[in-house]
Amino acid sequence: MSKPLPLTDLDLWVHPNSKRQKDQALSLLSRLHIVTITAPSREEPQVVSLTKNFRSALQLALTGGGDHQSFGVPSSDVVEDVDLGLLDDYARTQWEGILHYVVNSVGDGMRHDSGGPTEAVKDLLQAGNLVTKGRHANSGITQAGFSFLLQEVNAQVWTLLLLWIENAEKMEMDNVDVLSFLFMLGSLELGRAYNTTTLTESQQRMLGHLVDFGLVYIPPSTSTQFFPTRLATTLTSDASALRSVSAGFDAATSAATGTKGFIIIETNYRLYAYTSSPLQIAVLSLFTKLSTRYPNMVAGRVTRDSIRQAISQGITSDQIISYLSTHAHPQLLKASAAQGGGPVLPPTVVDQIRLWQIENERMKATPGFLFRDFENQKEYEGCSRYADEIGVLIWKNDAKRMFFVTRHEQLRDYIKSRKVK
Amino acid sequence: MPRAIRGVLVECDPSIKSIIVKIDSEEHAYIVEELDDQTLVIKENMMSMLKARLEDALKETQQPADDSGSD
Structure with a gap:
């Protein structure tokens, strides 16, 4: 889609009964900055277009052009004795080490290993409030840490990686770089060797952290190659694959238990x-x-x-x-x-x-915005219907002419556009 | 011109709501707007305070359920 598309044309594509779904989808896409919708005005109709960066990157990806190396560069050298079992083993030990560290803080000192995660990982867990350094030499677990423990492995990996991205700047890395590297990692193939020499310097540094997490394995003999483990290759798989993949991981972990x-x-x-x-x-x-x-x-x-x-x-x-x-x-x-x-x-x-x-849980709390003081019934109805259509309305009272929404940005624009008309 | 007010929408039983109203009646520091029997809007920064106050109030009125049983 190279030219902007008038909203009225888009409406023609959509079944009138599905207007709600269309509006929700559009609202989501514009929040993600994938499409831009021009502000409504009297002279020109509203048009929708892909944002410039997204369009060019999408075209590049679809045609396979450019040298962006989105999918990694496989290493051609044959590597000895690195098989799936070894990778699973490695990923499991690293990951369990991290989990043990988190649990240890509550576990009444059930286990005091000298092993466990590296300092960098410990700092990260602290920065993300999964554990806190208490008054004692031992650290304590937090609320977030508890729910972290009960999550599925895949969700745990993502939680940790998100923390890592948030704290990337403290570690002198660019979080955009980190993110693109992670997406690249997700598309790699399990059990295959990839070249480290084609990576940029900052990516090489990231690789060090990922080794700590157990997402990547670097054989001790050759430092120019790395292997993604099961933890890494399942990063970007979709929900249905996730289940079978995590089952695969469970199977790997069950060897120990x-x-x-x-x-x-x-x-x-x-x-x-x-x-x-x-x-x-x-x-x-x-x-x-x-x-x-x-x-x-x-x-x-x-x-x-x-x-x-x-x-x-x-x-x-x-x-x-x-x-x-x-x-x-x-x-x-x-x-x-x-x-x-x-x-x-x-x-x-x-x-x-x-x-x-x-x-x-005697009360259900939802942060958001209360809209009130509408001038007339028509204005109230229009706004509350719009709020419902973009999926942010959670409570309304027609008699009092008030309603409550979770987000207000689009609604504010909508109210402004009504004023224009 | 409609107004937008930031806050937290709280949905609860009428009984809980009346306790919240009672807590608020002392200093009027919590409630932004009472909407109906089961919903009200609370100031965002006072939410955790209110939760603690509510917990205290409930502790006084409730008997802990018997939880015995052999292992």
Whole structure:
């Protein structure tokens, strides 16, 4: 699309019933600065066009021109003994090291390894408020850290990378550079060697950090090559791929822990976890009252207090439930399959965990803007309908002529344009 | 000309709302606008204060549920 497109033409493409979806899509695209919509005026009709940078970059990418190296430069040298197993192993050790460091701050010193993440990673976790340096020599975990632990691996990776991007400037890197490097990384192929010599100097520095995260592996013998690990290649995959990919990663991690699912939870809220991994036990102890520990399992109960405590630390009931069901023991899965694909967890427990959360959440808070003092009914109706169409309206009262929206920029423009007319 | 006011929309039970109104009646530092039985707008910077006050108020009125049971 090289020429601007009049909005009225665009309206013709869209089924009248889907106007709402069209407006939401347009609003999103312009927030992302992918399209620009000209301000409404009396002389010229409104037109929509792709922003200049996006258009040229898109054309370049589609035609495969330019030397932007968006997809990395594979190394032609044959490398000895770097296989998928080694990469998965490496990624897992690095990543678990980071998780252990975060958990360690709560885990009653269940594990005091000399290993763990490098200083740079520790600083990053602190900058992102996942852990805080307490008064004691040991550091403490924060709310954000708790929810970080319960996320899926892929989400965890992204959380950490976003922190990294935010703090890039402190480490004397340009965050645009970092971002483009990450997207490049996401398009690389697992188990393939890539050249480091074609990278710019700042990218080489980034590579060092990514090695710390376990996203990239550099064989000790040849420093001119790097291998993306599974963590890196799944960065930009879409939602459906994500599931199977994270399953792949789970399979990789399960080598260390024995079985994939290990949690049995009964209708009387008792919980048995067949694991000896300090990481998993520490995560469980965030929301369970653990009572007994055996060499290969821990037993405990999910109680109102333990859930309350978890929720006060910022963990949601949905996070807990999804953690329990993704790590459910094969026996629970078998039982649910026997009932023709019923729920994996006992419904009473799931409901009760939700109820415990609702008990604490007595109000639902949404930051935003209250619009009031409309001059007449017509103006009010127009504005509230527009707010609804772009998907920002969350509350309205026709009698009082007030409504509440989450964002006000576009609405402000809209009100101004009404004034013009 | 319509006005836009920054704030936090709070949706809750009527009972909770009346507690919030009671807390606010002491110094009028929290509520921007009462909208209806279940919704009101709160000043953005006072939200965490209000949450703490509400928690305290509820602690006084509620009996903790019995949570015994053997392991």
